[in-house]
Amino acid sequence: MADHPTHRPNVGVVLFNQSGQVWFGHRAGQTSSHSWQFPQGGVDKGEDLEAAARRELEEETGVVSADLLGRTEGWIIYDFPEALKAQHKRDGRKPWDGQKQVWFAFRFTGEEAEIRLDQHEEIEFDAWRWGDLSEACDLIVPFKRAAYEQVVAAFSGFAKAPG
Template sequence: MSERDLSQYRPNVGVVLFHPDGRVWLGRRVGAPEPWIWQFPQGGVDPGEDLEAAARRELYEETGVVSIAPLGRTNEPIVYDFPPEVLAADAARGRAGWRGQRQTWFAFRFTGEEAEIDLEAHGEVEFDAWRWASLDEALAGVVPFKRAAYAEVIAAFRHLAG
């Protein structure tokens, strides 16, 4: 397999938020078609932004959560390609240019109260519902084109779910 040109992949961070009992936070994507509607918080990295700062920002923007303790991060980027329908939709919205995403993933332990979770914290709502689930449920519920990336994330953080 040839090396990917990572400059063609959008810099991105993802967050696996662990409940103290080992379950993980999943959000239901607004407008996503069933059955693959659940995912972890994730988002773009601003130019010059520190990766952990980006992860904390995205977590807050998408969930309202700020009460966290760091547990770990992936060492190498996890990369996935967008499928043709995503590329076409991005082109139609004038957002073409990325072949996919290169993600650095962070694991945090949730240390707050569930009342802190506010899906409208940022105004631009990404999720319309949330739940705590097992890591394996995360893999089953994510859109297929992200499944291999999620398998890598789950393998990297499985030891934290115990």
């Protein structure tokens, strides 16, 4: 994780259903039209990246029934806007320049009743829906768009029903 030392190590998850659609979560308390995203979160020191992805998926969505489809190689990087960096500093957070991410694609194998947004004390999402992978770049906050373009390109082959 020595590459890009000023960027927070992070994992992201694209969860595909049996029809090839992807899971989008609406960020809790946000009102912007760019408030939908995939689950993502920080990697604990020494934590295996796939284990971190599965932990974040469970914490943010309740989902544990998921088969690994693939992952991105290397880091996908994005920078925080200056206003967000300033907010993090005011909040006493470590002053990261942005995030470096490895993304994982999983196929959801459970029932939708398994999806629970209240599995963790910090609620990340207040709503969710299935949608097309091609929608992702239009739903995400603009500063993450280039990263999402890379994720969409990497995982587009999974955006169809298996079989």
